Amino acid sequence: MRQNLRMGIVAGLDSSSAFTHIVVCDTDSGAVLREGYAAHPVEAKATEVDPQAWLLSLGEAASGGLLEGVQAIGVSAQQHGLVPLDQQGNLVRPALLGNDRRAQVAAADLIDSLGGRQAWAEAVGAVPQASQPVAKLRWLARTEPETPAGGCGAPAARLARVAAARPARPAHHGPGRRLGDRLLVGRGRVLPARPRGAGPRPPGRPAGARPPPTPPG
Secondary structure (H helix, E strand, O other), X not given: OOOOOOOOEEEEEEEOOOEXXXXXXXXXXXXXXXXXXXXXXXXXXXXXXXXXXXXXXXXXXXXXXXXXXXXXXXXXXXXXXXXEEOOXXXXXXXXXXXXXOOOHXXXXXXXXXXXXXXXXXXXXXXXXXXXXXXXXXXXXXXXXOOXXXXXXXXXXXXXXXXXXXXXXXXXXXXXXXOOOOOEEEEOOEEEEOOOOOOOXXXXXXXXXXXXXXXXXX
16 A cells, blocks of 8 residues: 655745746645745846856745745756866856857757767757757867866756755755755655765666767767
C-alpha cells in the first residue's frame, strides 16, 4: 500500500530574466499563504549579468521570514542562460542570457558540423539556436579563448544550490544563506538538503535524461 505523504508547506520560486517571485502554499488546502517579489538589480535589456544579482533578488524576495516552515521548494529559472565556470565551479565571467544573439554563427557552425538539422534532431531531440547554452559555449570558446571555462551551469541550478542548503539559524534567510533541512524540487528531481559538513553532491542526471552532446571542435 502506498503511503500518503503530506508535504505540508511548500514554495514555488520563479527567477525570470527580470525578477524573482516566490509563492508559499499549503498543500493540504491549496491556499496561498504568502508571496514575495523583487526585481533583479540589472538593466532591462541586458544580455550579460553577474549571477550575484539573482541571489540579491532572491534574498529580498525571501526576506521577512517568507520561507519559514517551508518543507519543499520548486525552482524554475531562465532556461537558456549560461553560467561559465572553471573546473572548481567558480564563476569566470558574467552569465550570458537567452536574449544574447551573438552566438547565431556558432549555432549554424554546430549544425553543419554534425551533418545538418535532421542529424541533430535525431541525435539529441533538438537543433542548436543562438539562445541555447551549447551555441553560447561554442561562441565563448572561439571569441574568448582566454576565458578558463572548465564547465557551465544553468541559472536554475545555481539558484537551486542556494535554496537547498542549510543555515546556521534557520529563522533568517537572505542571499547566499541556507534555508534549512528542506527538499528541493527542481528540474524533474527531488533532492534532499545536504547535512552540515557534507561534501559536494555527486554529479548525476535525472533518470532517463539524455547526456548533452559534445560540441565538435
